[in-house]
Amino acid sequence: MATEAMSAKPIRLAIVGVGKIARDQHLPAIANDPRFELVAAVSRNAVVDGVDNYHDIAELLAAGHELDAVSLCTPPVGRSAIAMTALDAGLDVMMEKPPAATLSEVARIEAHAVAAGRSLFATWHSREAAGVAPARAWLADRKVQRVAIAWREDIRRWHPGQDWILEAGGFGVFDPGINALSIATEILPGDWVVNNADLHVPEGRMSPLAADIDLTCGDIPVTAAFDFLHEGPQQWDIVVETDGGTLKLSMGGAVLDIDGKVTEATDAEYPGLYAKFADLVGSRSSDVDVTPLRLVADAFLVGRRTIVPAFEW
Template identity: 50%
Template sequence: MTPTRIAVVGVGKIARDQHLPSIARSSAFELAAAVSRHGSVDGVDNFTDIETFLKERRDVPAVALCAPPMPRYDMAVSALKAGRHVLLEKPPGTTVGEVEALTELAREHGVSLFATWHSRFAPAVEPARQWLFGKTIRHVEIVWKEDVRRWHPGQAWIWEAGGFGVFDPGINALSILTAIVPSVFVTGASLEVPENRKMPIGVELSMKSLAGFDVDAVFDWRQEGPQTWEIRIDTDAGALVLADGGSRMSVDGEARPDGLEAEYDGIYERFAALMKAGKSDVDIAPLKLVADAFLVGRQVDVEPFHE
């Protein structure tokens, strides 16, 4: 099978750490171009804007949009109108409405749109979903704490309106939650916003399921030392714990076999399958939870944050 040519738009940390290595390992894709105002990739055509790329490289049918969410909508519109298949890094957009608009645009132009949630491809997520099938969930607790200086050094956009703040990692937990448990909705939120920033650095989130159980979540960007990405689900058959962002699973303290850690490899396999089938995959459930948290959340001013 001849690999599909693909371009990466936005050559920042996530592209270099995850997208480019996964494309290099993929048998389904071949990196043909990169688009970035400041970065470049050796060995391929490099462009500083997406419009020039779309005009000059009509032979590249797919693009992976890895730019921050604020400018991503306009980029996606241009690519979809040009008949390109589009992969969206998470979160897929700054609002629910714009993602829904992109979904309609992809349908109109007969191309595939894939809103990726990389944490759903962590090795223990699907085994956890299967283990939960047929069991009664009593309570879910999410603790997602990390050091923003370690994972987002110098990235000022995450603190601006539309940058999500601590929801940028927190939405990873919500993507796992919405993949493995029945529908949940937000009932309350406390958003801790530094005096010198626009987005929260800490969040306490309350949710409820139609099945009746509660979900409590804590997201925090001030964690030093060991990082914590854990989901605990108490059921009538024991307690399931997903640790390390969905990489490891245990039931009542007994570890279950680990799978291979290859989230972004799984994303590109899924993207190739969608393109081949002429389908799209745009699940906005995690984004809706974040949007609702801002709707009902109570803002709490906290001390300034400095890099």
Template identity: 55%
Template sequence: MKIALVGIGKIALDQHVPALMDSPDWTLAATVSRSGRVPGVPGYGDIDAMLAAHPDVGAVSLCLPPVPRFAAAEAVLRAGRHLMLEKPPGATLSEVHALQAMARGVSLYATWHSRMAHEVAAARDWLAGRRVLGGHITWREDIRHWHPGQDWILEAGGMGVFDPGINALSILTAILPRPVHLMAAELDLPANRQAPIAARLTLSQGITADLDFRQAGPQSWDIDLRTDAGTLALRMGGNLLEIDGRPVEGRDSIMQEYPALYARMAALVRQGASEVDLAPMVLVADAFTLGRRNIVAPFDF
């Protein structure tokens, strides 16, 4: 099947393009970007021009930042093409609800790549039937390393530290036996920015979270949970699993996550189905609604 990739930035070049080039299901037939290109693939600066030039492209994957994404997504669905969304699926929940209403006769897939990490399914299976007594999420990384010069991520709609933090929430909402909800939040906003650079969350079931975009040195992507039948820990963004402090087989790599997303997208298209789970985004929206704001030192790349 032929697919087009929209938004040829860092995540597209690091993950989406390699996944598509190796995919048994997809052929990358076109790209849309203001500046990025993929060698050997026709590139366009405008999504409408791409859609008009490639009626044989049945699916489009959007890797644009959240704020400008809706207009492109709307164009794809109105053209009758299947649509795959990089996380988060939109700048607002209402945007995604609108896309769901438009997706008639085509597949709409809101992806959460961290749910495809090696040990997430195993963690979900182990937790099934157990009662979670408490836990902590530590999701701390260096914005300058992972998002160099990407000012949009700290502007309104860019989500700030929740851009990576929503990965942790996507894992948590996938593995817990019972739904979780936000009880309190504290957000640190740089004096010169509109989105938080750090956040601390209090969730139900005794779970707390520490999210920070200012981590120097080793990066931390950990989820630790206590249950009525032992402890579970996911390290390296869900790729390494520990039960009662003992390591379980895993891999220190995310390179399988995006191939798994495109395999899932292919399955949805063949089934004529859609998959849009907004639980992680609801928690983020609740944090912006309920959270106390702290103004902290200005931040510049």
């Protein structure tokens, strides 16, 4: 179904999974990028106006649309089968974070993409935040002494009624927390290790609502505090102390503060992701970095679980 020469024509795209993140971020980014043409949507519970809508990817493919690519915005559990079905159909694939429920699934999808000769993009939207690239450049010339991550937000505000996020494979507080890890591993490339973790799991649920993690990047100590029940002002901060001053990324990477000099820019995370996907499709290449997912998996493996009171919406 995919065409090999798309330089003169927009990439004909279907979006799979029409939830909050798709409506808030993906659909506006697609609409504002002339390199893409949204031709269909797939969802069990929602529709996108102005395009054909289908219940599942099999129904989409059976309809015979002229398609080049799909953007997968479903929950991570079950995404592997959808991705491989799309690749088998000759489509390029972009995946919302986290790319799949397990590292093995990501490896399988990536191998499938290589065999099919298609482009695969495992996205980390927070890496596109305005302050991330300049933070990495500033840190490259300095000796980092320690890092502190504080990622605290309200699950009821950002994921109302979404029980899947607290089930097995739903990641719990690591659904937002993995965004922090994606930024940290981008601005400080190196050998990251999870040393230990404390996971607070509500009674009757499978995934934690809070976590405290001790990590290292090479010989740099890193602490991370994740909280999914944080009311009031939301907090998405990374503080990096160096021999040449202190760097702070706040608001999820949108605001960069270096020793009191603050730079703030408008949100361009998802437009940046789609620009990268267009480049990958055009060059017939892929971008699959599992480092943030590996750290989350390690935290689940070594984490000490404490059962806390039941969570209700």
